[in-house]
Amino acid sequence: MTDHTEAESGVTSPELRRAWTELNTRLTEAQEAYYGADQPTLSDADYDAAMRELEDLEAAHPSLVTPDSVTQRVGQARITEFKPVEHRRRMLSLDNVFSAEELDGWLARTPASSYLVELKIDGLAINLLYLGGRLAVAATRGDGRVGEDVTPNVATIAGIPHRLPAGAPSVLEVRGEVFFPVAGFEKLNEDLVEAGRAPFANPRNAAAGSLRQKNPEVTASRPLRMLVHGIGAVEGAEFETQSGAYEALKGWGFPTAETCRVVGTGAEVQEFVAWHGEHRHDLSHEIDGIVVKVDDLAEQDRLGATSRAPRWAIAYKYPPEEVNTKLLDIQVNVGRTGRVTPFGVMEPVFVSGSTVEMATLHNAFEVERKGVLIGDTVVLRKAGDVIPEIVAPVVALRDGTERAFVMPTHCPSCGTELRPEKEGDKDIRCPNARSCPSQLRERLFGLASRGALDIEALGWEGAAALLDGRLLADEGGLFTLTAADLLTTDFYTRAAKPAELADEATPKRDGRVLAAAGEKLLTNLEAAKAQPLWRVLVALSIRHVGPTAARSLAARFGSVDAIREASLEQLASAEGVGGVIAESVKGWFDVDWHDAIVAAWAEAGVRMADEVDESTPRTLEGLTVVVTGSLDGFTRDGAKEAIISRGGKAAGSVSKNTDYVVIGANAGSKAAKAEQLGLPILDEAGFVRLLAEGPAGLE
Ligand SMILES: NC(=O)c1ccc[n+]([C@@H]2O[C@H](COP(=O)([O-])OP(=O)(O)OC[C@H]3O[C@@H](n4cnc5c(N)ncnc54)[C@H](O)[C@@H]3O)[C@@H](O)[C@H]2O)c1
Numbered sequence: 137m138t139d140h141t142e143a144e145s146g147v148t149s150p151e152l153r154r155a156w157t158e159l160n161t162r163l164t165e166a167q168e169a170y171y172g173a174d175q176p177t178l179s180d181a182d183y184d185a186a187m188r189e190l191e192d193l194e195a196a197h198p199s200l201v202t203p204d205s206v207t208q209r210v211g212q213a214r215i216t217e218f219k220p221v222e223h224r225r226r227m228l229s230l231d232n233v234f235s236a237e238e239l240d241g242w243l244a245r246t247p248a249s250s251y252l253v254e255l256k257i258d259g260l261a262i263n264l265l266y267l268g269g270r271l272a273v274a275a276t277r278g279d280g281r282v283g284e285d286v287t288p289n290v291a292t293i294a295g296i297p298h299r300l301p302a303g304a305p306s307v308l309e310v311r312g313e314v315f316f317p318v319a320g321f322e323k324l325n326e327d328l329v330e331a332g333r334a335p336f337a338n339p340r341n342a343a344a345g346s347l348r349q350k351n352p353e354v355t356a357s358r359p360l361r362m363l364v365h366g367i368g369a370v371e372g373a374e375f376e377t378q379s380g381a382y383e384a385l386k387g388w389g390f391p392t393a394e395t396c397r398v399v400g401t402g403a404e405v406q407e408f409v410a411w412h413g414e415h416r417h418d419l420s421h422e423i424d425g426i427v428v429k430v431d432d433l434a435e436q437d438r439l440g441a442t443s444r445a446p447r448w449a450i451a452y453k454y455p456p457e458e459v460n461t462k463l464l465d466i467q468v469n470v471g472r473t474g475r476v477t478p479f480g481v482m483e484p485v486f487v488s489g490s491t492v493e494m495a496t497l498h499n500a501f502e503v504e505r506k507g508v509l510i511g512d513t514v515v516l517r518k519a520g521d522v523i524p525e526i527v528a529p530v531v532a533l534r535d536g537t538e539r540a541f542v543m544p545t546h547c548p549s550c551g552t553e554l555r556p557e558k559e560g561d562k563d564i565r566c567p568n569a570r571s572c573p574s575q576l577r578e579r580l581f582g583l584a585s586r587g588a589l590d591i592e593a594l595g596w597e598g599a600a601a602l603l604d605g606r607l608l609a610d611e612g613g614l615f616t617l618t619a620a621d622l623l624t625t626d627f628y629t630r631a632a633k634p635a636e637l638a639d640e641a642t643p644k645r646d647g648r649v650l651a652a653a654g655e656k657l658l659t660n661l662e663a664a665k666a667q668p669l670w671r672v673l674v675a676l677s678i679r680h681v682g683p684t685a686a687r688s689l690a691a692r693f694g695s696v697d698a699i700r701e702a703s704l705e706q707l708a709s710a711e712g713v714g715g716v717i718a719e720s721v722k723g724w725f726d727v728d729w730h731d732a733i734v735a736a737w738a739e740a741g742v743r744m745a746d747e748v749d750e751s752t753p754r755t756l757e758g759l760t761v762v763v764t765g766s767l768d769g770f771t772r773d774g775a776k777e778a779i780i781s782r783g784g785k786a787a788g789s790v791s792k793n794t795d796y797v798v799i800g801a802n803a804g805s806k807a808a809k810a811e812q813l814g815l816p817i818l819d820e821a822g823f824v825r826l827l828a829e830g831p832a833g834l835e
């Protein structure tokens with residue numbers, strides 16, 4: 137505790153006192169919302185930051201500290217509607233560190249013969265008192281001395297023993313964490329919103345809210361679990377170490393964590409912290425950090441505790457993955473297939489390594505399920521590289537100006553009335569597939585990509601420019617675009633230089649000439665016309681027809697006409713093309729404007745059939761070949777085409793069904809796998825012989 141008689145340099149100024157009061161009040165209010173109502177108004181990150189600020193302020197000016205300070209007490213200050221229960225031994229909080237350096241500092245200050253490292257489960261602490269081998273009282277932590285009696289509720293939690301076996305201590309206080317498994321969390325919130333109630337910000341608050349129920353039946357309906365992480369008063373047993381106590385508790389039937397470890401050095405502690413930082417989402421429950429404890433109980437006693445936390449333990453907190461931010465608006469996006477998806481536009485906020493200002497809301501039902509209103513403060517979650525998600529609104533912060541999102545009835549891109557593709561679909565779509573600028577832009581972008589026709593000068597902005605200028609009603613007009621057309625856009629033009637203005641031969645319009653991008657687009661389009669058939673097929677944006685299916689269709693049928701004429705059965709029998717793709721191809725050609733695109737492209741000179749080289753021998757009929765690593769005489773695609781055009785199958789992965797594995801330079805795991813399976817392995821020269829003469833060439 138701070139010594140209040142200690143002289144400070146100068147008296148505390150009113151400004152400092154005001155700053156202290158402001159912070160302390162903010163934290164006290166946050167605690168009431170968090171511990172009292174299980175509905176936090178601040179994010180944990182903001183709470184922890186404010187707590188740090190207050191601690192720093194008090195450290196610099198010790199006379200500011202009063203017994204009222206939130207830094208001096210454990211959690212919840214007020215006792216609620218539950219019956220109060222006095223703990224036999226105090227339940228404390230934990231001090232925090234937020235970096236490896238701070239953890240090193242603590243380890244240096246706290247030498248020990250060994251450390252116990254445990255996951256810091258994100259739930260709420262519970263004290264279970266057993267008298268004569270029976271569960272007598274279960275209480276929350278409360279203010280550390282007095283908690284809330286939640287015995288009937290705790291009795292419903294699976295895994296908590298009601299009776300202990302013979303030989304267990306006559307008095308035993310067991311401490312542990314009650315938590316809400318992540319798997320059930322989303323469903324709980326969905327149900328709460330449907331019932332017109334406020335959803336929980338995270339599984340921790342859900343655990344606390346579920347346990348602190350007046351009606352134990354409600355608790356029983358929630359999938360709560362408990363894991364042991366400490367002991368209080370004990371009579372009738374002696375433990376030497378905390379880990380030893382866990383062993384004994386396990387023997388008496390308590391759920392203990394399989395993940396905790398006893399380690400000897402600070403380096404091992406850091407290693408444990410780092411490993412679980414990488415794997416923190418592989419668990420069935422959330423963790424917000426790691427707890428490091430001195431394992432020896434005599435050493436623990438010597439170190440003692442402050443009014444708030446033991447000196448023999450520390451919590452290392454991982455960076456927050458949840459923040460609060462303002463939901464400014466909900467807008468909708470129209471995707472490549474016309475699907476209309478709402479997304480939240482938020483005040484930009486930094487979380488898990490990047491600034492986030494948008495998050496998808498998937499569909500109108502999702503918005504309803506989450507119960508978010510435009511203008512709400514929302515909990516935003518971003519776990520590592522996972523896409524950010526709006527978890528829940530902070531209902532307590534509403535001021536009445538929030539408004540519900542209304543799904544538009546008409547496409548924001550083209551004005552067409554929206555509707556589900558078929559009855560009962562959750563998603564609604566813009567049915568104007570042909571000309572809706574949003575959909576067409578996505579298709580243009582796709583057909584120009586490197587995996588299709590590779591039209592570099594037609595990027596996102598280029599596609600938008602062509603559509604804004606109404607130069608295309610669909611992709612059919614792409615290959616007949618002229619310099620005159622491009623001259624009507626800003627994107628593909630630039631201001632003419634004086635010499636160009638004077639030169640009659642330079643095409644221009646309103647003082648502008650083609651920019652490099654415009655020249656390039658025309659060259660790219662010309663080159664694209666000669667691309668092989670499979671790339672043209674990919675460019676048609678037929679659902680499910682990507683490079684693999686397109687290659688196979690091209691190899692099997694040789695021309696767009698042959699594919700159009702093929703029966704469902706014939707299509708489906710092509711290598712790697714099943715019923716779904718066959719249906720999709722058939723269905724695509726049934727649409728008039730699709731057929732018109734093919735006709736327009738053919739008319740413009742786009743290749744519609746591969747040249748069938750009769751001289752290519754079908755040397756690989758029925759054989760599966762995998763090429764891995766790089767070859768001198770073949771590109772990746774070239775090697776595949778060489779195999780397919782000879783009737784073989786070019787597979788991407790090695791299995792026992794592979795007939796030959798060709799290994800080039802820098803081959804990786806596939807080469808090792810081939811050896812392991814004892815498959816025939818060829819070098820590039822062997823591959824060339826195989827292509828020319830088939831298996832006979834290898835003898
Ligand atoms: N958002 C808010 O407004 C708000 C308000 C109050 C508190 N909080 C959150 O709660 C924290 C403070 O709460 P606190 O005092 O409970 O401290 P804490 O949660 O940081 O640490 C102490 C608690 O950790 C738990 N714990 C989990 N695993 C454990 C293990 N293996 N060994 C020991 N203990 C383990 C215990 O319940 C213990 O009481 C803040 O840092 C903040 O994250 C948030």
Ligand SMILES: [Zn+2]
Nearest residue numbers: 547550566572
């Ligand atoms: Zn539209």
